[in-house]
Amino acid sequence: MKKTISLLLCVIILCLGLSACSGPNADMTEENITATVEAAETALKEFDTEELNKYVDSSTLSVILSYAEKHEQFAALGRAIFANLEMEVKSIDIENKTVTVAVSNKDLYQAASEFTQKLKSDYSTFQLLTKLNNDTFLDSKLGTLCEEIDKAELLPEAVEITLEIEQGKKNLTLGFNDDSENAVSGGALSAIKNIYSVK
Numbered sequence: 001m002k003k004t005i006s007l008l009l010c011v012i013i014l015c016l017g018l019s020a021c022s023g024p025n026a027d028m029t030e031e032n033i034t035a036t037v038e039a040a041e042t043a044l045k046e047f048d049t050e051e052l053n054k055y056v057d058s059s060t061l062s063v064i065l066s067y068a069e070k071h072e073q074f075a076a077l078g079r080a081i082f083a084n085l086e087m088e089v090k091s092i093d094i095e096n097k098t099v100t101v102a103v104s105n106k107d108l109y110q111a112a113s114e115f116t117q118k119l120k121s122d123y124s125t126f127q128l129l130t131k132l133n134n135d136t137f138l139d140s141k142l143g144t145l146c147e148e149i150d151k152a153e154l155l156p157e158a159v160e161i162t163l164e165i166e167q168g169k170k171n172l173t174l175g176f177n178d179d180s181e182n183a184v185s186g187g188a189l190s191a192i193k194n195i196y197s198v199k
Contacts, residue, residue, distance in 0.1 A: 024055070024171050030092050033099050033165060036172040041087040044184065047078030057166060058176040060193045073138035080146040081108060081188050090160060097165040099174070102158040109187030111148040115141075116191040149188070159183045 024035040036055055043051035049065050068074035084106050091100045119128060119141070131137040161183045164175035181189045 026167055026169060026171055028094055028097070028165070028167055028172070030094065033092050033094075033172060034089050036165075036174060037087055037089050037099060037101060037163075040174050041085060044082040044085055045079070047075050047082065049075070054171060055173055056176060057173050058181055060181050060189050061176070064192070067132060071133070071135065071138055073135070073142040077142050077146055080149045081105075081185050084154060085184055086158070087184070088158070097167070098162050099165060100160055100162045102160050103183050104155060104158040105184065105186035106149065106152040107155045107186055108149055108152050109191070111145065111152050112188040112191035115145045115148065152186070155186060 024032055024039050026032075039051065040055040042048075043055055047068065049069050052061065052065055064074055064078060068078055082105070084104075086104045088102045089099060090102050093099070123131070161180040163180055166173040166175055176184070178190070181193075
């Protein structure tokens with residue numbers, strides 16, 4: 001009998017431990033919203049396509065993610081863009097399903113803009129689209145952009161953005177618009193968006 005009770009207690013403790021370590025879920029609570037922001041930050045820094053698809057809703061990133069799943073060069077670019085990203089929850093509005101976050105990153109606008117202009121001067125939009133599956137081209141061009149990103153300086157201060165929270169069946173998702181995409185990427189995504197004509 002004592003062995004049965006001990007075994008039952010072990011199972012209960014194990015289940016509670018697994019639940020506590022299972023990560024963010026779909027509950028609309030301050031604790032879970034904060035955990036979702038932290039999960040999104042980690043996913044961006046690691047450019048983990050599976051986790052990004054789970055926690056981040058971004059039209060621009062969804063296009064880049066589709067290429068990153070097939071080409072490591074895009075994943076490496078994502079990691080370069082978000083390597084220095086920091087996200088801190090400032091306030092949560094559960095009623096309106098929003099979270100305000102202070103974000104900081106490198107200033108990547110100039111590097112991304114110069115890269116964009118160079119590509120646009122060298123290739124037509126059609127030519128660029130045909131080269132998105134060319135690994136030699138991607139190694140050269142995206143490798144160069146990653147090098148320029150590495151040289152960029154950190155922005156002097158954080159920027160506050162407000163993200164919409166979408167409640168799914170298994171987890172919460174953070175919705176990023178153009179402004180919040182630019183903030184987390186240090187201005188890089190708007191330039192990349194122009195290259196690939198993401199609307």
